[in-house]
Amino acid sequence: MLFVSKTVMSFTFLVILLASNTIRAEVVNKILPEQLVSLRSGGGREWSEFPENIELAQFEHRFDSETNANPWTLSIRQQDVKEIWNVSINGKSIGRLTRDENDLRCDFEIPAELLNTSENKLEIRCSSDKNSDDIRIGEIEIHNVAPTRLRSGSTIEIVIHDVNQHPIPGRVTIVDLQGTLIPINIASANATPSTLKPSNQNTRTQNNAFAKRHGVVYTANGRAIFGVQPGTYRIYAGRGFEYSVETLDVQIAQGQYAKRTVNLQRQVDTKGWVACDTHVHTVTHSGHGDCTIAERMVTIAGEGIELPIATDHNTQIDYTTPARLAGVNQWFTPVVGNEVTTQRGHFNIFPTSSDSQRPNHQAPDWSELFDSIFENQTVKIAILNHARDLHSSFRPFSPRHHISLTGTNLDDFDRRFNAMELINSGAVQTTPMQLFGDWCGLINNGMQVTPVGSSDSHDVTRYIVGQGRTYIACDDSQPNQIPVNAAVTAFLQGQVVVSYGLFANLRANQQAGPGDLLELGENEPLKVDAEVRHPDWTEVTSIELWVNGEPRISQKIDPGSHPLNADSTPTPSDSEVKSHRVQFSWEIPREELSSDVWLSLVARGPGVRQPYWPTAKPYQPDSIDFSPYVFSSTGPLRVDVDGDGAFSSAADYASQIVDQLSSADDNSPINLQLLADELQELEPAISHQVLAMLRPNIDQMPQLIERLEHESQTNARRFEQAWLTSLRAQLERIE
Numbered sequence: 001m002l003f004v005s006k007t008v009m010s011f012t013f014l015v016i017l018l019a020s021n022t023i024r025a026e027v028v029n030k031i032l033p034e035q036l037v038s039l040r041s042g043g044g045r046e047w048s049e050f051p052e053n054i055e056l057a058q059f060e061h062r063f064d065s066e067t068n069a070n071p072w073t074l075s076i077r078q079q080d081v082k083e084i085w086n087v088s089i090n091g092k093s094i095g096r097l098t099r100d101e102n103d104l105r106c107d108f109e110i111p112a113e114l115l116n117t118s119e120n121k122l123e124i125r126c127s128s129d130k131n132s133d134d135i136r137i138g139e140i141e142i143h144n145v146a147p148t149r150l151r152s153g154s155t156i157e158i159v160i161h162d163v164n165q166h167p168i169p170g171r172v173t174i175v176d177l178q179g180t181l182i183p184i185n186i187a188s189a190n191a192t193p194s195t196l197k198p199s200n201q202n203t204r205t206q207n208n209a210f211a212k213r214h215g216v217v218y219t220a221n222g223r224a225i226f227g228v229q230p231g232t233y234r235i236y237a238g239r240g241f242e243y244s245v246e247t248l249d250v251q252i253a254q255g256q257y258a259k260r261t262v263n264l265q266r267q268v269d270t271k272g273w274v275a276c277d278t279h280v281h282t283v284t285h286s287g288h289g290d291c292t293i294a295e296r297m298v299t300i301a302g303e304g305i306e307l308p309i310a311t312d313h314n315t316q317i318d319y320t321t322p323a324r325l326a327g328v329n330q331w332f333t334p335v336v337g338n339e340v341t342t343q344r345g346h347f348n349i350f351p352t353s354s355d356s357q358r359p360n361h362q363a364p365d366w367s368e369l370f371d372s373i374f375e376n377q378t379v380k381i382a383i384l385n386h387a388r389d390l391h392s393s394f395r396p397f398s399p400r401h402h403i404s405l406t407g408t409n410l411d412d413f414d415r416r417f418n419a420m421e422l423i424n425s426g427a428v429q430t431t432p433m434q435l436f437g438d439w440c441g442l443i444n445n446g447m448q449v450t451p452v453g454s455s456d457s458h459d460v461t462r463y464i465v466g467q468g469r470t471y472i473a474c475d476d477s478q479p480n481q482i483p484v485n486a487a488v489t490a491f492l493q494g495q496v497v498v499s500y501g502l503f504a505n506l507r508a509n510q511q512a513g514p515g516d517l518l519e520l521g522e523n524e525p526l527k528v529d530a531e532v533r534h535p536d537w538t539e540v541t542s543i544e545l546w547v548n549g550e551p552r553i554s555q556k557i558d559p560g561s562h563p564l565n566a567d568s569t570p571t572p573s574d575s576e577v578k579s580h581r582v583q584f585s586w587e588i589p590r591e592e593l594s595s596d597v598w599l600s601l602v603a604r605g606p607g608v609r610q611p612y613w614p615t616a617k618p619y620q621p622d623s624i625d626f627s628p629y630v631f632s633s634t635g636p637l638r639v640d641v642d643g644d645g646a647f648s649s650a651a652d653y654a655s656q657i658v659d660q661l662s663s664a665d666d667n668s669p670i671n672l673q674l675l676a677d678e679l680q681e682l683e684p685a686i687s688h689q690v691l692a693m694l695r696p697n698i699d700q701m702p703q704l705i706e707r708l709e710h711e712s713q714t715n716a717r718r719f720e721q722a723w724l725t726s727l728r729a730q731l732e733r734i735e
């Protein structure tokens with residue numbers, strides 16, 4: 001689609017423009033015009049998508065030029081940049097590549113007189129060779145004007161409306177024909193074309209209505225006005241997970257002003273579910289990343305988060321005033337939290353207040369830490385963050401400390417956290433199911449732990465705020481008046497959906513959902529209705545029903561097999577919502593249920609590679625191979641099968657069995673045959689718990705396994721493997 005822009009530039013502005021810009025912007029030097037080259041810092045290969053052998057650890061290029069009397073621009077296309085890469089010309093540093101994995105073009109100002117008529121040298125090198133970083137650079141050009149001039153030759157205005165023509169906050173993504181995010185200039189949202197004043201590309205926007213980075217503008221009021229170099233661009237407008245992404249192709253010439261309005265459709269029906277990001281940072285109060293608190297307000301509104309929890313490190317920030325200053329206070333209800341950042345793990349706590357006591361993040365152990373956290377009576381929630389990541393040489397769920405299969409803590413830590421992150425979209429795991437498996441172990445272990453999706457975003461665009469999020473079953477009719485106490489209660493009960501590009505939900509016997517307890521009648525089968533919703537720009541390819549932490553029913557789905565709204569009736573109250581929905585109903589016969597069970601629905605699909613919502617690569621990868629993914633899972637739906645009116649966990653059943661098996665003397669060895677007879681009858685979760693409880697007394701695992709048959713033997717072997725992994729990690733001190 002060719003976009004014909006209208007010229008609305010006033011005559012006076014044109015005259016000023018002509019007078020001040022006598023030099024025509026042009027490319028004066030093309031370095032590596034055709035191809036991207038790969039560079040590798042550090043020793044090892046970072047990603048298998050890069051060549052096995054990369055000769056270049058740095059880039060050096062000699063070129064002829066004329067002298068530059070005024071500042072010029074060096075422009076570089078870059079991909080997959082994680083570490084610090086310095087860029088210099090003739091030995092003088094002119095900046096760094098942007099630390100961002102996305103495909104983007106960045107500009108550097110070449111100071112006046114830096115180029116000379118004899119030979120010039122461009123160098124790009126990593127500041128450290130400690131961590132491996134595979135990057136691509138290329139299409140390097142030198143332009144004979146400064147970056148601000150270069151990126152302001154033409155102006156584009158995008159207006160974002162909902163279907164009722166009301167302006168709404170959102171995100172505009174601008175790429176060139178190759179899909180590369182391009183440098184842009186931003187101007188005030190209130191500016192008319194004749195008062196546009198381009199600001200420096202590298203200066204953080206001072207205007208509270210915007211957050212801008214390479215190829216991205218978040219707008220608080222639905223208007224994004226930005227300068228570009230004349231050319232042809234693809235522009236996407238969206239508003240996070242629940243909305244459509246609209247695509248425009250724009251061709252614009254020098255001096256033209258182009259305005260376009262887009263109408264976003266609400267595509268994912270989340271009525272009755274509050275969109276919460278429990279893990280949000282700012283550079284203002286965390287000291288790293290690049291998103292100021294003013295910009296954070298705009299990005300939260302632009303991604304459609306209704307309940308943001310402010311969790312800067314060891315501090316308690318209130319977003320109320322910044323949200324008002326940015327003009328976005330009608331879009332969300334801010335909650336004060338704190339990422340309690342310790343030498344022994346990070347915990348997000350809330351709700352609290354900015355003037356109440358901060359917990360002691362230097363507490364020597366978890367016991368004192370949780371005493372300190374819950375000393376403040378308003379704090380109800382403590383989330384164990386990124387439990388598989390290594391921080392301060394400690395990994396909470398390292399096998400050295402923790403048996404994932406059974407949720408067993410090997411250090412006798414005082415575990416008073418009541419939620420854990422399954423998805424942290426700023427630090428995704430190589431394997432999507434690993435943290436989910438860890439969480440299943442905790443529930444089987446008898447803990448009450450709410451599963452969480454969050455973003456841990458410190459940036460405007462490198463990692464997207466609200467990409468990982470938690471939906472909480474709560475009244476969401478007024479985003480700026482979310483009843484926080486009700487949301488906290490529902491959250492603690494597990495009435496949640498972990499969302500990362502998909503929204504999975506389930507109901508049992510048409511009466512219980514995530515976080516609920518279903519009392520199953522004596523002869524009643526267990527009927528499960530499963531549903532996954534998503535916008536038309538993500539895809540679900542597999543759905544699994546997990547029972548007691550084991551996959552029970554799996555369903556593969558052909559991409560594109562469920563057209564928009566085809567298999568659902570639109571909700572009458574929200575009739576414009578057109579979700580993609582996939583629905584299945586399953587039944588588990590009563591005779592297959594002998595004890596209480598808990599259910600969770602898991603949905604997965606391929607990750608998003610498009611520049612408007614790219615799912616990130618792992619922050620601490622376990623492998624050089626990675627397939628990006630989207631994910632969703634529900635809070636635990638507990639089923640009282642044995643009719644005692646309550647839910648008993650696998651650990652509850654296991655401890656009864658262990659009591660029967662144990663003699664009065666705790667240290668005496670277990671009678672292997674009696675134990676084998678018991679294990680023969682047990683389902684996996686309970687048998688694993690029995691073995692975890694008895695492990696100090698079982699010194700003959702192989703003999704026990706020999707006495708078991710079929711599935712019970714497989715179950716015991718799985719526990720043996722997990723336990724041996726932990727013993728090895730302890731012996732070799734592997735964190």
Ligand SMILES: [Zn+2]
Pocket residue numbers: 339346385386
């Ligand atoms: Zn952290």
Ligand SMILES: [Zn+2]
Pocket residue numbers: 279281339456
């Ligand atoms: Zn964090």
